[in-house]
Structure formats: C-alpha cells, structure tokens
Amino acid sequence: MYLTQPLHRAAQQTPDTPFTVYGESSTTARETYDVVSRIAGSLRDLGVTKDDRVGLLSLNTDRFCQIVLGGAWADAVIVPVNTRWSVKEIAYSLEEADVAVLFVDDPFTGLIDELRAQAPKLRAVVHCGDGEQPDAALPWADLLAADPVDDAHRQGDALAGIFYTGGTTGVPKGVMLGHRQICTAAMGMMMVQSQVPHGGAAILVAPAFHMAGFGAWVAGMLANMTTVPLPAFDPVLVMRSIAEQGAKQVLLVPTMIQMIVDHPEAGKHDLSSLELLIYGASPISEAVLGRARDVFTSARFLQAYGMTELSPATSFLIDEDHDDPVLRRSAGRAAPYARVRIVDPLDEEVPRGTVGEIVAAGDHVMLGYWKKPEETAEAVRDGWMHTGDGGYMDERGYVYVVDRIKDMIISGGENVYSVEVENAVAKHASVAQVAVIGVPDEQWGERVHAVVGLIPGATLTLGELREFCKQEIAGYKCPRSLEIVANFPMSAAGKILKRELRETAGGGT
Structure with a gap:
C-alpha cells in the first residue's frame, strides 16, 4: 500500500466523482490525477529527485492533499510544517530535513523572506494559495503548466513523510514514517x-x-x-x-x-x-x-x-x-x-x-527520528x-x-493521576474545561491544582469543587487549589499545554 494508490483506484473506477471539495471548488478524481501528475512533473523540473524533501506550510486545503500526493508521485518525501510554529521553529525543521522546495499557503506568504534567510538550503518556494502572488515565490499556475509524469509508485518502507513533533519542549524531532x-x-x-x-x-x-x-x-x-x-x-x-x-x-x-x-x-x-x-x-x-x-x-x-x-x-x-x-x-x-x-x-x-x-510494536512503529539515532534508540527498544x-x-x-509519566503528581507520597481528577472535575455542572497539574507545595511536595474554564455565567469555589470531587474520588486526589481561566494554551493538535500552565500557575485559591 502507498499514499497515491487510492487516487489511482478512484481515477480508474469513479473518475467523475469529487475527490476533494474545498469551499465552492469541487475537483474530480480524474482532475486530481492530472493535477497531481503535473505537480510531480514540476517538482522534477525544479530538480527534485528520489528521496528529496518537499516542505508544505499550509492550512487544510484541497491543494494540501494534492501536494502531498504529488510529492509521493515524484518519489520525494513530504515535510508538513506545523502552522502554529514560530519562524525560528519552522526554519529549524526545514534546515534539519534539508527541504529543497517549500509550498506556502496564503496566510504564510509574509514569512517567505525570513524563511529563506534562516533556511538557506531552500532551492525554491512555491505559492499554493489564491491570494496576491508574492515576488519571492513561484506561482501555482506554473506548476499546473508542467508536463505530467508517471507515478514513481513509492511504497513500503520508503519514507513517505517527516512529521515534526515537539517544539513546545526542547528541540523538535522529525518522526520518519513510511508508506x-x-x-x-x-x-x-x-x-x-x-x-x-x-x-x-x-x-x-x-x-x-x-x-x-x-x-x-x-x-x-x-x-x-x-x-x-x-x-x-x-x-x-x-x-x-x-x-x-x-x-x-x-x-x-x-x-x-x-x-x-x-x-x-x-x-x-x-x-x-x-x-x-x-x-x-x-x-x-x-x-x-x-x-x-x-x-x-x-x-x-x-x-x-x-x-x-x-x-x-x-x-x-x-x-x-x-x-x-x-x-x-x-x-x-x-x-x-x-x-x-x-x-x-x-x-x-x-x-x-x-x-x-x-x-507498542508492529508495522505502524516509526522508522526513527530524522538525524537523531540516539533518541531513536532510546524510544524504540527491541522493536x-x-x-x-x-x-x-x-x-x-x-x-x-x-x-x-511526566505528568503524574506525587502528593504526600501518593501517586495521583491527573486524568482521573480531570474526569471528576469535568462532571461539575459549572465546568466547561479542565486541566489538572501538580504544583510545588511545602507540605505535600506537590499539590493537585485544577485549572478550570467555566460555562458562561457560572461560578465555582475551591470548597465547592472539593466537596463535589469527594463524591467521585479519594480525598487526597481532590484539588487543593483552583485557578479559573478564560482560555487555555493549546497545541495545534488541540492538546492543552500543561507545561505552560505549570509555568504560569500562580497557586490559585
């Protein structure tokens, strides 16, 4: 199996069925096949060869899908970029992955000059949006004018993409995943x-x-x-x-x-x-x-x-x-x-x-971290x-x-698992969202600290919350301090960033 295989099947069996629908634009499987083969042809014209890395800084669009498939079609490796990262973090991933060509969507065209300066290995930048064409990038229309090429049928353990994870703590790691x-x-x-x-x-x-x-x-x-x-x-x-x-x-x-x-x-x-x-x-x-x-x-x-x-x-x-x-x-x-x-x-x-x-073990386990053999050996042991x-x-x-494991709270010598406490707190009628962390405490070593977002118009005190939670979990697991916030720091994947909550926790009430 490989990423472009579903497109081949759709183009053969249901060529006139929409493959993507984006806004008012609907693109059939037949049309997508043509676009993807031309993207691959254009990448070849730009000097992209087998195993070269192609970066993609884009929101979810039909062209995102087409570019990923076009990269695989050209026998290349796709490097999707976290759109919430800073220029420094983006440039780090581009440089470490030796990205040759970068596709940039409309919201990020203002970053092109900085990215070129901080990631000098970039050979070309392509604008893949519909907005004003930036001078520092090749237009999308030029790609579609390229001659189509045959699919390389890149498959098996051949690298499909490098997916960067982390960045909120320490240095981002590029996860290598094959088809x-x-x-x-x-x-x-x-x-x-x-x-x-x-x-x-x-x-x-x-x-x-x-x-x-x-x-x-x-x-x-x-x-x-x-x-x-x-x-x-x-x-x-x-x-x-x-x-x-x-x-x-x-x-x-x-x-x-x-x-x-x-x-x-x-x-x-x-x-x-x-x-x-x-x-x-x-x-x-x-x-x-x-x-x-x-x-x-x-x-x-x-x-x-x-x-x-x-x-x-x-x-x-x-x-x-x-x-x-x-x-x-x-x-x-x-x-x-x-x-x-x-x-x-x-x-x-x-x-x-x-x-x-x-x-976990199996055919779904990553091939390793890009250029990080020691981290790979630490993470994957005996498969x-x-x-x-x-x-x-x-x-x-x-x-x-x-x-x-790093989020487990040890309070008064007892292990407290934040997920269990969060489930209890979330049942309170006033609570819209919750994250539980451990904060330093002179008496307990760490205390259970609840950070809560309330439903509109609701109120909540620490005493009310503790009494409620005691009906659900043991007393030592109940929050000993409460902080009410309007918004939570979130990762691009929709996870609450507990590291940031720990850095800003003021002790609550």
Whole structure:
C-alpha cells in the first residue's frame, strides 16, 4: 500500500466523482490525477529527485492533499510544517530535513523572506494559495503548466513523510514514517470496526500537518470518501459542512467536540448523515462524551489512542464498548496490526492491573527520528515504541491511560493521576474545561491544582469543587487549589499545554 494508490483506484473506477471539495471548488478524481501528475512533473523540473524533501506550510486545503500526493508521485518525501510554529521553529525543521522546495499557503506568504534567510538550503518556494502572488515565490499556475509524469509508485518502507513533533519542549524531532506505516494504521482503523462507512464525504478539520488529521485523511481516501478540507476549526462551519455535504466521517479532538456540543447552534443542523466520529489526541471526559452522543445521535464513536510515532494509533475503543461505563474510560484494545504491553522501568511486562509504561510494536512503529539515532534508540527498544504514557491493562486487554509519566503528581507520597481528577472535575455542572497539574507545595511536595474554564455565567469555589470531587474520588486526589481561566494554551493538535500552565500557575485559591 502507498499514499497515491487510492487516487489511482478512484481515477480508474469513479473518475467523475469529487475527490476533494474545498469551499465552492469541487475537483474530480480524474482532475486530481492530472493535477497531481503535473505537480510531480514540476517538482522534477525544479530538480527534485528520489528521496528529496518537499516542505508544505499550509492550512487544510484541497491543494494540501494534492501536494502531498504529488510529492509521493515524484518519489520525494513530504515535510508538513506545523502552522502554529514560530519562524525560528519552522526554519529549524526545514534546515534539519534539508527541504529543497517549500509550498506556502496564503496566510504564510509574509514569512517567505525570513524563511529563506534562516533556511538557506531552500532551492525554491512555491505559492499554493489564491491570494496576491508574492515576488519571492513561484506561482501555482506554473506548476499546473508542467508536463505530467508517471507515478514513481513509492511504497513500503520508503519514507513517505517527516512529521515534526515537539517544539513546545526542547528541540523538535522529525518522526520518519513510511508508506507502509501510514497505510497500515489507516487500514487497521477500518478493520477494527464492525460497521465501516464507505463513499460519501469525510470532513478534514483536524490540522493535516499533524498525524491524527493526516491519518484520518488517508483512511477516508482508502474508504472511497470525498475529502472536504476545512482550513480552520469553527463549530458552526463543521456542523454546516456535515449537513451540506452529507458527511459520513469526521475526526475531532476532545476540545473541538466540546465546543461543538456546547454551542447554541448544536441542535440546529442536520447531523444525521454522520456515521463515524473518530476522536483522540487527548483524553475526553465522560461528561463531554455523554453530551456528544446526545448531539451526534446517528454516529458511531471510535477512540484512537497513540502518537505520531505510531502512525498515529495503536489501540482503538470501538463504538460498542462506549456503552459500558467502565470500558469507556479506557483507550480500547490493541489494533489488528499492533502489540501492546505495559512494562516496568526494566522493560519487563507487569501483571494486569498494574500501572507501568505503555509500549507498542508492529508495522505502524516509526522508522526513527530524522538525524537523531540516539533518541531513536532510546524510544524504540527491541522493536517496542516507548510512549511515555503511564497506564494499565485489564484481563481482557483493554488499556487504561492514567497519565503522561511526566505528568503524574506525587502528593504526600501518593501517586495521583491527573486524568482521573480531570474526569471528576469535568462532571461539575459549572465546568466547561479542565486541566489538572501538580504544583510545588511545602507540605505535600506537590499539590493537585485544577485549572478550570467555566460555562458562561457560572461560578465555582475551591470548597465547592472539593466537596463535589469527594463524591467521585479519594480525598487526597481532590484539588487543593483552583485557578479559573478564560482560555487555555493549546497545541495545534488541540492538546492543552500543561507545561505552560505549570509555568504560569500562580497557586490559585
């Protein structure tokens, strides 16, 4: 399997069916085939050869999809850039990956001169937007004027992309994923379900530079779906797009789900076409999950657990398991292509029910970190990817993620897992969003500190919250301080940045 394979099939079997719909523009499989082959021809004209890296700084658009496929068609490696990074971080990834050609979307054309100065290895920059043509970049029309070339059919363990992860702490790492790894994970996501949507439309709203969004896009292509990219998340736009396109599939991170189900227009759009709602990237509270199932009444829910290094998923919680109040707190069971274990610091498997580190092995494990052999050797040992997540496994193989190992709070000698506390706090009627962290405390070593966003018009005191949480969890796990915020620092993948919360935590009340 390889990334361009679904396009070949669509062009052969359903050539006049839309392959992408972006805004008012609909592009058929036949038209996409032609565009992709010309992008590849243009890359060849620009001197791109086998294994060269092609960068892509773009929002979710139809051209994002076309450029990724065009890069693979040209036997090159795609490097999607985190659109929320600073110029310095972007330039670092471009330089480290030796990117030869960079595609730049409209919102980022103002960065071209700085990027050229800080990433001198760039041979060419291409403008892939519809806005004013920058002088420092080649126009999109020039690419489409190139002669088409044949697909290189790059496949197997040949590198498909370098997906940079991190950047919020330390130096970003380029995760190397081959065509086999990405397609294995995408196909496995479909295999694990008892009912799989086919055809129709798939909404692509999670950032496609991130493997969660990228993987969902590939899965949609494999299921003969028309991709409907949305350049940015907006609750109303997502609901309207599902209704207008009759969409069958969407991937949302929990923060997106919460913003949709709590929006005043949640009941005003016809969402009945949606057959599959995939979620992941961060834990979801039971309270939000319950509200989501009330809004997306026709959708089957699928939780995917993993990380970029796992292409990106290694376990799934299928829809049927969501009906069990115990199982829906889990991250599901190992995917058909994966092996999952819980190990101690010596990499020995621990007994069922014992907390340790979650590790995974299989064809979805990354090829390594780009130019970082020591970090690769530390992360992947004897074929097992060490996730850095703490968790346990029950007797039936369900994995329960209790915390990032580095996020575990040790208060008064007791281990407190922030996810468990967050689930309890989230059930309070006044709470819209919550993150729990450990902050230094002279008496307890660390104390449990809750950072909370309230629903409009609500109030909450520490005393009220503690009394409420004592009904759900042990007293030593209950928050000992409370901080109420209007907004949370978020990563591009929709994760709350706890590192920033720790840096700014003022002790609360």
